[in-house]
Amino acid sequence: MKINIKTPPPHGEGRGEATLIVIAGPTAIGKTAAAIQIAQKYHTEIVSADSRQFYIEMNIGTAKPSTEELNIVKHHFINSHHISESFSVGDFEEQGLKLINELFKNHDTVVMAGGSGLYINAICNGLDDLPKANSELRGKLNLDYQEKGIEYLQAELKANDPAYYAEVDIFNPQRMIRALEVYLTTGVPFSFYRSKQHKTRPFKIIKIGLNADREQLYAQINNRVDQMIETGLVDEVKKLIPYRDLNALNTVGYSELLQYFDSTFSLADAIEKIKQNTRRFAKRQLTWFKKDQQIHWFSPTDINAIVNFLDSQLSADL
Numbered sequence: 001m002k003i004n005i006k007t008p009p010p011h012g013e014g015r016g017e018a019t020l021i022v023i024a025g026p027t028a029i030g031k032t033a034a035a036i037q038i039a040q041k042y043h044t045e046i047v048s049a050d051s052r053q054f055y056i057e058m059n060i061g062t063a064k065p066s067t068e069e070l071n072i073v074k075h076h077f078i079n080s081h082h083i084s085e086s087f088s089v090g091d092f093e094e095q096g097l098k099l100i101n102e103l104f105k106n107h108d109t110v111v112m113a114g115g116s117g118l119y120i121n122a123i124c125n126g127l128d129d130l131p132k133a134n135s136e137l138r139g140k141l142n143l144d145y146q147e148k149g150i151e152y153l154q155a156e157l158k159a160n161d162p163a164y165y166a167e168v169d170i171f172n173p174q175r176m177i178r179a180l181e182v183y184l185t186t187g188v189p190f191s192f193y194r195s196k197q198h199k200t201r202p203f204k205i206i207k208i209g210l211n212a213d214r215e216q217l218y219a220q221i222n223n224r225v226d227q228m229i230e231t232g233l234v235d236e237v238k239k240l241i242p243y244r245d246l247n248a249l250n251t252v253g254y255s256e257l258l259q260y261f262d263s264t265f266s267l268a269d270a271i272e273k274i275k276q277n278t279r280r281f282a283k284r285q286l287t288w289f290k291k292d293q294q295i296h297w298f299s300p301t302d303i304n305a306i307v308n309f310l311d312s313q314l315s316a317d318l
Helices: 031-041 067-072 089-103 117-124 135-148 150-160 173-186 214-230 233-239 255-261 267-290 303-315
Strands: 019-024 046-048 109-114 204-210 295-298
Touching: 019 031, 019 117, 019 303, 031 046, 031 067, 031 109, 031 204, 031 303, 046 089, 089 109, 089 117, 109 117, 117 267, 135 150, 135 173, 150 173, 204 303, 214 233, 214 267, 233 255, 255 267, 295 303
Parallel strands: 019 109, 019 204, 046 109, 204 295
Antiparallel strands: none
16 A cells, blocks of 8 residues: 655644654565555654664665665665674664654654564663673683584574574574573573563554565565575675674675685575575564564555554554
């Protein structure tokens, strides 16, 4: 459904408290298209909560909104950083909240869209009060990763913290290393510390989850990967080989092609690995989001139902 842009109403007229509308869901489900239509409906802007779309150099493999889509509605945290820049989830919480509060000065609603559950949680609930980093232990775990590979980290995390293993992006070594560091330092699983304290935000939050039949979602993932290859993902990754040790590239779609350039896989095998790992990643995203009882689930194609629900929630504040 296409929603036509109309002249925005004056800020505050006919609306209640400032409201953040969160559009969450697995990769390739259609969050970008839905977020744009919802932002048009409420005459507002979009904050990206996709931890890979921040980076200017990573375009095709992160499925960023197209130039045309970016021109329809203003987006924030798209192409905001270089891959050589350090930008943590803590940085995102701090900068994201500052931006959102600025946007509320001119908009009654703001849309945040993405599939990075940790980043969405940082904005909505704040980061958890975790034990301080142990640099010596982290150094040992990094060395284990370099010598034994990501499979070693996956096995250790699965054995010691199966709950977090079921949710985390197991192709992101830094997140697994942090979780193992917490466990080995305290003897308590990382998952125990998560979401124990929620910070109060000075705005209302409405969470929308997008999902589809598993077979349909997987087909969309496979098609997206094929399109990425056709539009030049291999060349994009080749240009990034000098930066391969950066954490930003330890992600699905990039790590497999880096292994292709190492002659670990054939190109056909690397593409199949990307599809397989992306499907697994989507399953983990859903596991994360399904635990959030505040998320209201919809089909990504049923924008009318989403808008009707949002209207009912927003009108309740009047």
